[in-house]
Amino acid sequence: MAGRTDTKREILDVAEQLWLHRGYNGFSYQHIAKQLGIKSAAVHYHYPAKQDLGVALVERMRRRFARWVVRTAELDGFWPKLDAYIAIHQVYLDDDSKVCPTGILDAEFHTISDEMRRSARELTREMHGWLTTLFRDGREKGDVCFRGEPDGVAAVVGATVQGALQIARAVGRGSFHLTIDHLKLQLRRREPTVDA
């Protein structure tokens, strides 16, 4: 009805909203069904067990990130790329105060299936790998300044963005922007002048 041609995909879309908003243990097939105007048994037809749905959610995130990486390759230089990475998260924040996939996966890590955990681990590694390359290239070109190794700063940035997104839920969105602004400030190329 109403032109539904791909229920399976719509289920995934609704589930994703609920997932990033309330967590994996915070939504049920009933929630999904109600939003789509179908019965929960219909959801089970497409995803027999909830963990099937869970794995599908994470796997789709991985594919989406992989496509994003390809698109983002066309951006020129360190800062536009870092901004693009941050923008992904900014969208979550603005979309009803959601958190990023890894943020929710990590928090509920000990309650999800092995397969979801494996996917979560892969997604985390893929994101960290991208950031590492970003910092390695950025340093080579002199666009960014940092001490230590690229994978170390990449870990800092990844953790900061994930953490900032969550903390903004408790204390407000301003907190996210404050955090991101200062994160970028610490990474700015060092000017020849001495700072305070």
Place this chain on the structure above:
Amino acid sequence: MAGRTDTKREILDVAEQLWLHRGYNGFSYQHIAKQLGIKSAAVHYHYPAKQDLGVALVERMRRRFARWVVRTAELDGFWPKLDAYIAIHQVYLDDDSKVCPTGILDAEFHTISDEMRRSARELTREMHGWLTTLFRDGREKGDVCFRGEPDGVAAVVGATVQGALQIARAVGRGSFHLTIDHLKLQLRRREPTVDA
């Protein structure tokens, strides 16, 4: 039996372990009762509703942090204090890969009671306030070097530690240490020499 003199406190202790390990929506009164060798009805006697228990958990964390602040005041200088802050989180990591209270509260924020949310907000502000003072004083004494405002760097550090703790669940403890090492590296006092 076995010398239990304060069941209410023991309940809180067990609940805290479960909470930081599996999340608020990831444990039940049955789990608590089984671990203590009592029935879930007995747990309800001490904490009638689960949200009473939830609020008690967060409030105790706030009191604990307040006491920690007093104790830590005796530490001398910026770095020992920052290390003490990190050590709190290191303990969570080593204790069966738990996360910090705010990390789990933020992730499940949209599923908890108003009162838990209020407490969570207060705890977050208290921790951020402490970090802000730390950076303000540290800068004045020249122990630490950063651009921007103390509350901004405090936000970065708070978010980084929280995020790093979570990410370590997915990819291993080494990730936490890598992150912390590089976080501290970026904050080191700037030497007169030029760096790469």
Place this chain on the structure above:
DNA sequence: GTCTATATCCGGATAGAC
């Protein structure tokens, strides 16, 4: 303060009709 017993509800899941 803890127990047994019970009530209620909900989430996950399946069978079989349409």
Place this chain on the structure above:
DNA sequence: GTCTATCCGGATATAGAC
């Protein structure tokens, strides 16, 4: 592919005995 009907188990919670 979606429905109705149903089952099971678990989680929250209360009443009343001990």
